[in-house]
Amino acid sequence: DIQLTQSPSFLSSSIGDRVTITCRASQGISSYLAWYQQKPGKAPNLLIYAASTLQSGVPSRFSGSGSGTEFTLTISSLQPEDFATYYCQQLNSYPITFGQGTRLEIK
Amino acid sequence: QLQLQESGPRLVKPSETLSLTCTVSGGSISDSSYYWGWIRQPPGKGLEWIESIYYSGSTYYNPSLKSRVTISIDTSKNQFSLKLSSVTAADTAVYYCARVVVAYDAFDIWGQGTMVTVSS
Numbered sequence: 001d002i003q004l005t006q007s008p009s010f011l012s013s014s015i016g017d018r019v020t021i022t023c024r025a026s027q028g029i030s031s032y033l034a035w036y037q038q039k040p041g042k043a044p045n046l047l048i049y050a051a052s053t054l055q056s057g058v059p060s061r062f063s064g065s066g067s068g069t070e071f072t073l074t075i076s077s078l079q080p081e082d083f084a085t086y087y088c089q090q091l092n093s094y095p096i097t098f099g100q101g102t103r104l105e106i107k
Numbered sequence: 108q109l110q111l112q113e114s115g116p117r118l119v120k121p122s123e124t125l126s127l128t129c130t131v132s133g134g135s136i137s138d139s140s141y142y143w144g145w146i147r148q149p150p151g152k153g154l155e156w157i158e159s160i161y162y163s164g165s166t167y168y169n170p171s172l173k174s175r176v177t178i179s180i181d182t183s184k185n186q187f188s189l190k191l192s193s194v195t196a197a198d199t200a201v202y203y204c205a206r207v208v209v210a211y212d213a214f215d216i217w218g219q220g221t222m223v224t225v226s227s
Contacts, residue, residue: 001170034213036154043203043217044154050211087154091203091212094155096144 002026002090002092006099012107017078022104023071023088032092035064035073038101048073048087080106109134111204113217119198121224125191129218133141136185137162141208144214145189147200155200159207160187194225198224 003026013019023033031051036044046055048064051071061076075082083106088099115127123135129143144159158168158178166178177190191198201222205214 032212036214043205043220044214045217046213046215049208049213049215053211055213056214070155089154089213094167095171096212097154097161098154101153 001095002029002093002097003060003092004088004097004099006031006086006088006102009100009102011102011104013078013104014107015078015080018076019075019089019104021073021086021104023066023073023099025069025092026088028068029090029092031067032090033064033066033071034091035062036087036089037082037084037088045086049091078104109206109216111206111216113202113204113218113221115223117221119194119223120227121195121225122193125194125198125202125223125225126169127202127204127221127223129187129189131185131187131206135183136187138139140209142209143180143187144205144207146203146205146214146217148203148220149166149197149200157189157191158201173184175182196225197226199223199225 005024007022033051035048038044046057050066063074086102110132112163119125142161143226145157160166160178180187201220203220204218206216
């Protein structure tokens with residue numbers, strides 16, 4: 001199975017900050033990576049697919065990059081509604097796996 | 108607008124079978140641009156993919172659960188279903204059904220999730 005390791009696991013930031021979350025894969029997955037945002041009590045919401053393509057309706061302050069084994073999700077200027085948990089997911093091969101999550105909280 | 112809704116018992120006894128159904132509304136489960144999947148999330152923990160199924164009936168399972176999982180699809184009812192046998196407390200989780208876009212294999216639409224507790 002392909003393991004995904006996110007860093008950091010917890011992040012405390014302020015409104016307006018630029019934030020970067022990293023996802024590392026245990027083996028190369030090309031660009032087969034997606035990012036999700038999950039708020040408490042809600043289902044995850046797709047933000048980015050194919051490593052860098054913004055899902056329709058997602059604000060442009062979200063961006064993704066990377067390929068192979070290292071990927072990043074960047075939020076250019078944190079808004080109050082962005083405080084949530086973020087997960088990466090690899091789509092390169094079965095079984096589909098998720099990172100352990102990064103919890104983003106208000107400083 | 109396509110929506111997914113999970114349904115099924117919220118409480119299952121240990122060693123019994125957990126059965127959930129996902130009803131798709133606002134679109135066809137037979138659309139070849141998509142396939143369908145189940146993901147679960149134990150309380151306070153991360154996401155775990157369970158299985159996926161195409162409208163044709165082709166399936167993919169998580170090896171860690173494969174021996175206990177059955178997924179099926181009923182195109183006449185626009186539903187797909189999950190059965191997880193021999194459940195234990197470790198299977199207590201929120202269970203989500205979701206749509207997967209074939210073009211990029213990401214879960215783009217999710218159900219609201221249903222909390223299933225395994226307890227006697």
